[in-house]
Amino acid sequence: MPARTNHSESRPSDVELYYRMGADPHVAKLAFEELYHRFGPGVYRYCYRVIGNQRMAEDVFQETFINFYESARGERVMINVEAYLLRIARNLSLNAKKSKHNDTLPIEQFDPPADEFSYERKETDQLVVAALDSLPADYREALVLREYNGLSYSEISNVVGASVATVRIRIFRAKRKLRGMLTPYLTDLLDHD
Amino acid sequence: MGERFNISPAEMLHLYLDGELEPFLETGLFHSVAEDHELRAELREMLAVRSVFHRDSVGLYPPNRLTQSLMAAIAPETAVGSGNARRRGGIPLLLQRSALPLLTALLASLLTALLLWPDNPSQQYLREYSGGGILNSIIAHGATPADSRNDNIAKAIPGDTTKTENKPAINNISRQAISSGNHYSEAYRKAQSDRPAREKSHSTTNNSGSADHVASENMLTDRAAADSVPAMARIIPAPLHSVARKFTPPSFSPATPSRSLPPVSIVTDTSDPTERFVLQLRGINDKSFPAPRVEQGAPNWLDDVGLGLFYAPSEHHRFGIEAGRETFSQIFGDTEGTRRVRYEQNPTTWWIAAAYRFDPGDIGLPFGIRPFVQASAGVSPIGGIGQGSIGLAYLPERRVEFFGGIDGGILLYQLGSTIYSTRKAGWTIGTSLKF
Structure with a gap:
């Protein structure tokens, strides 16, 4: 898979920046800052939405970039920096969640807050995000990578280590489950949009 | 992708929304959507859900403190040859970032001590060259310097x-x-x-x-x-405290600075331009030393409270104005005839000061706790006032901060040709809100 972010000729590519991180410390730091600027928000969104716990997500996020920085001192062949970062984040997330059982709520137990003012957009948004959090981990991860990180199915398959067909099915089922949970509230959402 | 030929219209719809549908299948999908009411409803709903995801995604951004902490951990001066990047920071980082403010505070403290400490030759020098102070008067009338104000x-x-x-x-x-x-x-x-x-x-x-x-x-x-x-406040015994409380301290005009400070260049952090102002409320539990032996006047609920409004050009620096109300014990001596007497009063006064606060950012302490140092200089109806505090702050949320630390202050006031000072030290706790 080709690198996603080869922005322009005047701007170093992600891969170039990655290799610069293995050079002089000051150059390495500048390269790291640029890569952090490019991919930090996406990795943070992934950690935050996949883990669902802010403190744990921040720990994983920080650990991800530290591991990423240290990895540049090895002899690694880099093809796609973003996918590599997300793979690190994914592995760390899985490790972090080992101690956190029942991280998903069974769909039948999904009970959105009964709020008479939930017609407001903000609260409807929270409802949708709560439904996302209640999805099974595999489905949620695939959907987050698609909707929050904007990855293609192929790129998602690269990150999660599954086939494109599997990714496609996960995303489809995730959306169907979301729709099933949100049907009573989607009318309000449509009214606001 | 032969399997895609067997997918349902609903799945085709989702593929289309994700940009994954083969172009030659799009026409079939459009026909299905045109004919199927349920499919159109699903299209509308999924677009609405997607817009929610988009809004949520825009709001999720790494907090500044997290970025700062990470950059500190990756700092090149500690990264070279180090095997464990996550342990970088801490005290060395604090010293590195606080060196200049701490050095400035240290020099200011030394200078203040030199000028104002009792029995200090510098103070004597000031007295002698301040227009004929008490010391000169005593010497001129036959008393020896050993008999001057600070003797027993x-x-x-x-x-x-x-x-x-x-x-x-x-x-x-x-x-x-x-x-x-x-x-x-x-x-x-x-x-x-x-x-x-x-x-x-x-x-x-x-x-x-x-x-x-x-x-x-x-x-x-x-x-x-x-x-x-x-009636005038003066020293013990205790039965005289009621007399002391009635004493009204003389008013003095605070000295006006003869020239303004040179402009300070601050590198502005533009990463979060929305919240630049900080409202700060703190309690100041400072005690005068030597401790006052007369009671203060009627307490007010605003006593020992400081309220400040700051502008933060970056995450590390805040400039603002702070006002408060505190009690300052004043002790000043005099010579009456052949005797030396000492007056004491414990007035409560308002003050207002220009304040600066420095925060080195997250240095790797637990729970994101970060140190800070604050200094201020201003005026009160009695005289000039300077304050400083150093402590730790905890941010449960990026806009809210709880802090506590040690605090010290000095009040300078002139009596006749002599400049006196009252020093206070204690602790302070408070909270601030960015907006």
Whole structure:
């Protein structure tokens, strides 16, 4: 898979920046800052939405970039920096969640807050995000990578280590489950949009 | 992708929304959507859900503190040859970022101590060159420098066998300075005319009393003789506290700085331009030292509280104005005749100050706790005031901060030609809100 972010000729590519991180410390730091600027928000969104716990997500996020920085001192062949970062984040997330059982709520137990003012957009948004959090981990991860990180199915398959067909099915089922949970509230959402 | 030929219209719809549908299948999907009401409803709903995801995604951004912490961990000066990046930061980072402010504070403290510490040669120098202060007056009238204001009061007290009973009378320049602006001088002069007899009486009856006590009683006797002398706060004994509380401190105009400070260049952090102002409320539990021996006036619920409004050009720097109300114990000595007396009062006063706060950011302490140092300089109705505090702050949320630390302050006030100071130290706790 080709690198996603080869922005322009005047701007170093992600891969170039990655290799610069293995050079002089000051150059390495500048390269790291640029890569952090490019991919930090996406990795943070992934950690935050996949883990669902802010403190744990921040720990994983920080650990991800530290591991990423240290990895540049090895002899690694880099093809796609973003996918590599997300793979690190994914592995760390899985490790972090080992101690956190029942991280998903069974769909039948999904009970959105009964709020008479939930017609407001903000609260409807929270409802949708709560439904996302209640999805099974595999489905949620695939959907987050698609909707929050904007990855293609192929790129998602690269990150999660599954086939494109599997990714496609996960995303489809995730959306169907979301729709099933949100049907009573989607009318309000449509009214606001 | 042969399997895609067998997918349902609903799945085709989702593929299309994700940009994954093969182009040659799009026409079939459009026909299905046009004919199927349920499919159109699903399309609308999924677009709405997607817009929610988009809004949520835009709001999710790594907090500044997380970025700062990460960059500190990746700092090149610690990264080279180090095997464990996550342990970088901590005390070395704090020292690195705080070196300049701490050095400035240290130099300022040393300078202040040199100038204002009692018995300091610099202070004597100031007195001598401040227009003829108390020290000059004493020397000019025959007293030796050893008898000057900071000697034991008892040396000048009649009745003490070791003291200077036969010293010539010393002028009352300082006394007049204290009493200027009211009727004290005239009344006191009247009282002075009766002094010899009373002093003689004291010299025979009060040999065992403490120096302060004797001085105070002499003063009281003088005041009693002069009916129109206003009540004035002074030293022990305790029964006199009610008198002390009635005393109104003389007002002084704070000195105006002769020139402004040079402009300070601050690198502005533009990563979060939305919240640049900080409202800060803190409690100040400082105690004067030496500790006051007279009570303060009626307490007010605003006592020992500081309210500040700051502008934060970056995450590390804040500039603003802080105002508060505190009690400052004032102790100043004087020479009356051959005796040295000491006045004491404990007034509560307002102050307003320009404040600067430095925060080195997240240095790797647990729970994101970060140190800070704050300094301020301003005025009060009594005189100039300077304050400083250093402590730790905890941010449960990026806009809210709880902090606590140690606090110190100094009040400078002029009496006659002499500059006095009152020092305070203690702790402070408070909270701030960014907006």
